[in-house]
Every structure is written in structure tokens, then in C-alpha cells.
Amino acid sequence: MSNILLTHSRSPAGSGNPLTLGAIVLLVLGAAFIGFAHGALLAALFIVGAALGVTLYHAAFGFTGAWRAFIVNGRGEGLRAQMLMLAVGVILFFPVLDAGQLFGAPVRGYVSPVGLSVIAGSFMFGLGMQLGGGCASGTLFTVGGGNARMVITLLFFCVGSVLGTVNFDWWTSLPHMAPISLVDRFGAGGAMALSLLLFALVAAITVRVERDRHGSLEKEKVPDHHGMQRVLRGPWPVMIGGVLLALLNFLTLALAGKPWGITSAFALWGAKGAMLFGVDPTQWFYWQQPANAHALASPVLADVTSVMDIGIILGAMIAAMFAGRFAPNLRIPLRSVLAAAIGGILLGYGARIAYGCNIGAYFGGVVSGSVHGWLWLVFAFLGNMLGVKLRPFFFKQPPAGITKTA
Known part of the structure; x- marks a missing residue:
């Protein structure tokens, strides 16, 4: 279930399209440049990102559209795909994180404090998902897919990210508990059993709601392509997409020593952009932390x-x-902007x-066994509920019973 309507028009499809060939060449050259400049490991992570x-893109794996479909229409396939993704993730991640290493190299999860900053921030993020038209991953893949409006979202995503670093120390000083790891508390097996039970519970709730409202679960539409054509041109089943995302996240853990992340880069891009206008982010607490200071320099x-x-x-873009x-369509209504x-x-x-x-x-928090990941889910979902209520002011609404993907 996609976050955004990519476009109504089509470009020539397939590898014979010069634009497609150009994008593939750009990917190869980009990997080669990164490899020569910064090492083979980063080049490999660039390919994993691709x-x-x-x-x-091909699985149209969205968080924003999936949550809106459940909130508005009671359709839960997208949420169930997320639960499958998380289930595969914890099965892969928990034993490795419990051991603290993978293939002899140290690994760590994303385990963060549980407090007011998570509650406030996740609620803001959830609200922003419905107004901006996508989440972090959704923004990136729809920008690559040619959605011009999402370029605006990405630009202001970076602005908001760097603004969040200005008073980051104040937010983190608010009442909170120390990071809580389910893996540390219950061991890999106990944490896995608890997590899988919670995923099954969420999935069961979506099934019950969907059947109560519609009488049956939504069936996958018959694809336009089959076999290798479907592999290359899509669409892919959203459940397959969830499994692949979990596997690629685990590959990221193996290569980078940490799970997949997205938005710290937006803060970095925003800070570097601010420096071009004479702003000095190094005076802010966030950028004085060793890892962040190193990234900025x-x-x-x-x-x-x-x-x-x-x-x-x-x-x-290649997909x-x-x-x-x-x-790309540059005709964007002012309210949508x-x-x-x-x-x-x-x-x-x-x-x-x-x-x-x-x-x-x-995603990263839950598969790391962090309680803050579950807290994030609850309050981001509540933010989405408010965002759905506010959408009619900004967007022309589809007929009743239809969940528009924009």
C-alpha cells in the first residue's frame, strides 16, 4: 500500500529506456566512487540502500498509507505486512544482539530512553506523516519514484531535522527512564516470544476489524505482469516486501554494525546547509556529541x-x-505545498x-528489543489519527470507501 500517488502519466518502461540505463550507470559509478573514496564497505551499503x-517502490511498502487505510477504512493488510516484517526482524536480530557480535564483528541495536521526548516527537512525526504525505522511507522512495511534491516534503524534513538539533538537550532533559532492552531483560528467546505474541495480537486485531467492516479481507489485485516481468516492473506483494526489508535491514546490521536508519542524515544535510548561510551548528549540544561532530566535519x-x-x-528511481x-508532475496545488x-x-x-x-x-527500535520503539508506535499512530482528521483542509478527499494514496 503506497504512501503517495506517484503519477498518473507513464514513461517508457524497461531497460531499453535511455533514462533507465542512465540511472543504472549512475548507480554503478556512484558505488565505484564511494568505494574508491571511502572504502568497499560504504559502497556495499550504497548498493543495499538501492x-x-x-x-x-515495487512493493509500495508504505507506513503512512497503511495506517491511514486502517484508520479510515479498516483495511489492515499494510499493518499486517509491518507485523510480518517485524517478526522476521526479531527472529534475525535478537540472537545476534544477545551475542553482541556477528561474524566476529561487534553489533549494536537502537535502544533509546523512554520518556516525554519520545511521546512528543513520535506524535509530531505521526501528524507530519499524514500532512507531508509519507514517512521517512516513504519520502525517499517517492522522491526517487518521481513525485515532485515529495521533494518539498524532503526539503522541509531536513529543515525540521536540523531545528530538532537546536534544543535537543532540552528535550532529552525532560522526565524519562533509562533505555530498556527486552533482550537484556528476558534474553533472546524470551524477548522473541513476547514480541511475536504482540505482533500476532496486532495482526489479529486488524483481521477482526477488517472482517467486521467489510465481511472479508481485501484480496490482492491481479498484477499486470508475471514472472520475470513482474520482478523487474512490479508490483510485488506487500508481504514479500516486508520480508525483504527485514532481510536487508539484517544485512545492514552485518555490514554497518547497526540497524538501518534514515533521518540522522537529514539532520546532517540540514546542518551542512545551515553552515552555508553562516550558521554554526557546532555550538549546539547535539553536534557536540562525538559521532555527530565527526559526521558534521x-x-x-x-x-x-x-x-x-x-x-x-x-x-x-530505477524501479x-x-x-x-x-x-514528475510539477502541478502541485498550493494547499498541498x-x-x-x-x-x-x-x-x-x-x-x-x-x-x-x-x-x-x-522498525529499528522494535527489532533491537527497545521499549522506546513500542512507545513510538503507539504515539505515532495517535498522531496519524489527528493527521487524518486534518487532511480534508489540505487535500481533495476521495469518495467514501476509497483511500487515496496521496
Whole structure:
């Protein structure tokens, strides 16, 4: 279930399209440049990012659209796909995180404090999802897919992210509990059993709600393509997309030593942009932390998250070209532009103070056994509920019973 309507028009599909060939060449050259400049490991993560972009696009794996479909219409396939993704994730992650190493290299999860900053930030992020038209991963793959409006969301996402670093120390000083790891508390087996039970409970609730409202579960539409054509041009089943995202996240853990993340790069891009206008982010607490200070002082392409984000955009672009759907449309209603700007700022600011987004905090946090990931899910969902209520002011609404993907 996609976050955004990519375009109504189509471009020539397939590998014979010069734009497709150009994008593939750009991917290869980008990997080669990153490899020579910053090492083979970063080049490999760039390719993993591209694979994530292809998967997100072809499976139309959305968080924003999936949550809105459940809130508005009681359709839960997207949420069930998320639960499957998380289930595969904890099965892969928990034993490795419990051991503290993978293939002899140290690994760590995203385990963050549980407190008011997570509650406020995740609620802001959830609200921003519905106004901005996407989450963190959704913004990247729809930008790569050719959605011009989402470029605006991405720009203000970066603005909001850097604003979130200005008073990050104040937010983190609010009442909170120390990080809680289910893996540390219950061991890999106990944490896995508890998590799988919760995933099954959420999935069961979506099934009950959907059957109560519609009498049956929504069936997958008959695809236009089959066999290798479907592999190259999509669409892929959303459940397959969830499994692939979990596997690619685990590959990220193996290569980078940490789970997949997205929005720390947006804060970095925003801070570097602010420096061009004479602003000195190094005076802020967030950028005085060793890892963040190092990232700010280094080239963007030396940053793991930035490299993977760029890879996601390029991978989604290649997927859109193979599907024949890469055709940016610059005719964007003014209210939609306003929603993208407001939503982008909320997304960026919320992600910083909540220790991450739908990928770093929700996906990465839950598969790391962090309680803050579950807290993020609850309050981001509540933010989505408010965002759904506010959408009619900004967007022309579809007829009753239809969930528009924009």
C-alpha cells in the first residue's frame, strides 16, 4: 500500500529506456566512487540502500498509507505486512544482539530512553506523516519514484531535522527512564516470544476489524505482469516486501554494525546547509556529541546513513523507470505545498527528539528489543489519527470507501 500517488502519466518502461540505463550507470559509478573514496564497505551499503529503494517502490511498502487505510477504512493488510516484517526482524536480530557480535564483528541495536521526548516527537512525526504525505522511507522512495511534491516534503524534513538539533538537550532533559532492552531483560528467546505474541495480537486485531467492516479481507489485485516481468516492473506483494526489508535491514546490521536508519542524515544535510548561510551548528549540544561532530566535519559520502539514503532514492528511481512510472508532475496545488512544508518540518523535528523515525525508532527500535520503539508506535499512530482528521483542509478527499494514496 503506497504512501503517495506517484503519477498518473507513464514513461517508457524497461531497460531499453535511455533514462533507465542512465540511472543504472549512475548507480554503478556512484558505488565505484564511494568505494574508491571511502572504502568497499560504504559502497556495499550504497548498493543495499538501492535494494531497499527498489523493494520499497515495487512493493509500495508504505507506513503512512497503511495506517491511514486502517484508520479510515479498516483495511489492515499494510499493518499486517509491518507485523510480518517485524517478526522476521526479531527472529534475525535478537540472537545476534544477545551475542553482541556477528561474524566476529561487534553489533549494536537502537535502544533509546523512554520518556516525554519520545511521546512528543513520535506524535509530531505521526501528524507530519499524514500532512507531508509519507514517512521517512516513504519520502525517499517517492522522491526517487518521481513525485515532485515529495521533494518539498524532503526539503522541509531536513529543515525540521536540523531545528530538532537546536534544543535537543532540552528535550532529552525532560522526565524519562533509562533505555530498556527486552533482550537484556528476558534474553533472546524470551524477548522473541513476547514480541511475536504482540505482533500476532496486532495482526489479529486488524483481521477482526477488517472482517467486521467489510465481511472479508481485501484480496490482492491481479498484477499486470508475471514472472520475470513482474520482478523487474512490479508490483510485488506487500508481504514479500516486508520480508525483504527485514532481510536487508539484517544485512545492514552485518555490514554497518547497526540497524538501518534514515533521518540522522537529514539532520546532517540540514546542518551542512545551515553552515552555508553562516550558521554554526557546532555550538549546539547535539553536534557536540562525538559521532555527530565527526559526521558534521566529514564529507557527506563518508556517512553511512547518507550513503544509504541516496541509494534508496536512486534504487526507487530505477524501479520507477522499469515500471514506466517515472514522470514528475510539477502541478502541485498550493494547499498541498503548504501541507508538505508543515508536514516535513513536523517529520524532521519529531524524528530528532524521538530518537528516530518509522525506520530508526519503530522498525529499528522494535527489532533491537527497545521499549522506546513500542512507545513510538503507539504515539505515532495517535498522531496519524489527528493527521487524518486534518487532511480534508489540505487535500481533495476521495469518495467514501476509497483511500487515496496521496
